[in-house]
Amino acid sequence: MTGTSGWTIVLLSAAGCYALKLAGYAMPQRWFDHPRLRRLIELMPVALLAALIVVEAVAGGRHYDWDAARLAGVAVGAVAVWRRAPFIVVVVVAAATAALLRQL
């Protein structure tokens, strides 16, 4: 971790996320009435999660890193998600696949 310390990040994320939650209880409701705003906030996680999947799967810093074992693990995890496996199964089969391939 470079620059800003881990504690700063942890505390800023806690404060910001708490403020976001509290805002829904404490702020005037009409601030949030705009349907488009609500729609965008609802869809935000979809865009962010999709981007995070890609970045975590194929990025190594500022370049592409196509690691065969990792990609195979993600692919097996994806099949588990598609088959509606419980979360823990998804995580374990993805990790196990990558770990086993690296043992070979």
Place this chain on the structure above:
Amino acid sequence: MVRDSLGVGIAVGAYGVAFGAASVAAGFTPAQTSVSSLLTFTGGTQFAIAGVIAGGGTAAAALSGGYLLGARNTLYALRMRPMLGVRGWRVLLAALFTIDESTAMALGQRRASLSRVAFWWTAASVYLFWNLATVLGAVGAQALGNPERFGLDAAIPAAFLALLAPRLRRAAADSPGAGAVGVSRRVALAGALIALALIPLTPPGIPVLAACAGLAFAADVGTVRRLGRPGRRR
């Protein structure tokens, strides 16, 4: 109901172990990781921040992504506000407890009194298991060493995929045959492609943030009016 709430808490525990391990792999200490779970208490955001930092992103990029991901909790709070009818110090606790699971369980009940029970029990159970699991994952990861040997680098994108999938499916359940699922999938695809294209072009962390731009494009093309209608939301 209480049993359902405990079940949700235990299920979330698995995710907590993964977060604890990922956070330590990203360079946070087990203490920092635990404080994050105690105070931030919104898994997706915590995971995303660890992911961006692990990938070499700046604190600013990690926090921006985390806040954007946490903004949905504001909408949950707006939904829970009339249902819970909390005042005084309880508002402070209700706010901390307003997350995906507690909101979903509360909204799934038919009677208002049951919704309140579901909210508090689910939140308390998730809080307990999430924090225990975080410690377990963080300390475990530190003891085990090199996370790649255990395939953690594959488990993290798979975990995000498991979080994304229900959001794409739920849209379908909300409005069968309509455009909602199309919009979610278009947004997901646009976000993924933008991130993929930007990896070599921008500093780490930026591809994730930039993916939100795709959201504006994909969501705005003639669909917002139809989908934004009140009463449609879960």
